[in-house]
Amino acid sequence: MTLLELRGISREVRLPDESLLPILTGVDLDVAPGEHVSIVGRSGSGKSTLLNLLGLLDTPTGGTYLLDGEPTDRLSARRRSRLRGEVFGFVFQQFNLLPRRTAAENVAAPLLYARGRDYLRRRRTAREMLELVGLGARADQVPERLSGGEQQRVAIARALVRRPRVVLADEPTGALDVDTGAQVMALLARAAAENGAALVTITHDLNVAALAGRRFRLDHGRLSPLVEEGALGAATSDRGAS
Numbered sequence: 001m002t003l004l005e006l007r008g009i010s011r012e013v014r015l016p017d018e019s020l021l022p023i024l025t026g027v028d029l030d031v032a033p034g035e036h037v038s039i040v041g042r043s044g045s046g047k048s049t050l051l052n053l054l055g056l057l058d059t060p061t062g063g064t065y066l067l068d069g070e071p072t073d074r075l076s077a078r079r080r081s082r083l084r085g086e087v088f089g090f091v092f093q094q095f096n097l098l099p100r101r102t103a104a105e106n107v108a109a110p111l112l113y114a115r116g117r118d119y120l121r122r123r124r125t126a127r128e129m130l131e132l133v134g135l136g137a138r139a140d141q142v143p144e145r146l147s148g149g150e151q152q153r154v155a156i157a158r159a160l161v162r163r164p165r166v167v168l169a170d171e172p173t174g175a176l177d178v179d180t181g182a183q184v185m186a187l188l189a190r191a192a193a194e195n196g197a198a199l200v201t202i203t204h205d206l207n208v209a210a211l212a213g214r215r216f217r218l219d220h221g222r223l224s225p226l227v228e229e230g231a232l233g234a235a236t237s238d239r240g241a242s
């Protein structure tokens with residue numbers, strides 16, 4: 001069963017001079033439950049636009065996006081918003097933590113909109129998620145007291161706290177040094193797998209992409225499998241341009 005299915009997706013924007021700028025063109029992508037997919041591409045290739053479409057933060061201008069086999073273009077705004085919170089967890093390059101809240105409060109924040117038991121147990125669940133990312137002892141620290149790698153681990157715990165079926169990670173190691181980034185990425189992949197969540201990582205870093213079971217390359221809005229040595233080499237040379 002396919003969880004996410006993009007068929008011939010395009011996304012274009014209208015510029016002030018009324019011309020249309022294509023950002024994504026004819027994108028086909030399937031993501032199965034629990035699998036890890038990575039998408040590499042240079043700056044401006046459309047990576048964030050694609051991730052925003054997958055996460056129901058944006059809508060395509062052409063093609064079909066099926067979630068659990070259901071076309072997403074027929075969803076009401078209310079159902080889109082609910083599905084976004086239930087199905088997806090997001091990890092961003094800049095962590096996006098609430099500065100005046102503790103790590104535990106940041107992780108519990110998505111559960112403030114939950115109901116019943118999930119809401120009532122939110123503090124305990126948040127601490128369990130912080131244990132999962134190795135930060136149980138730092139639960140009461142505010143973000144500025146944590147290193148960049150630790151802040152991203154808090155963001156990972158927050159992304160997983162509602163048990164999403166898919167984690168969408170946009171340059172999750174982009175603000176970290178190489179070694180910390182590698183550790184955080186390995187932890188993200190393990191934590192997503194332990195929670196049974198699919199993971200879609202977009203990155204310009206081939207080492208980050210290499211952890212995924214299936215890898216794709218986005219080039220000028222077109223998606224293709226990243227399989228050959230030549231393609232890997234070409235993507236590596238993009239790093240300087242990002």
Ligand SMILES: Nc1ncnc2c1ncn2[C@@H]1O[C@H](COP(=O)(O)OP(=O)(O)OP(=O)(O)O)[C@@H](O)[C@H]1O
Pocket residue numbers: 013021023041042043044045046047048049050242
């Ligand atoms: N609303 C918009 N209006 C005009 N241009 C846009 C809009 N959204 C995106 N773009 C352009 O589309 C291209 C793709 O943007 P996107 O943010 O998806 O790229 P990216 O691959 O994530 O880049 P980066 O790695 O630098 O974040 C860019 O050239 C961007 O300037």
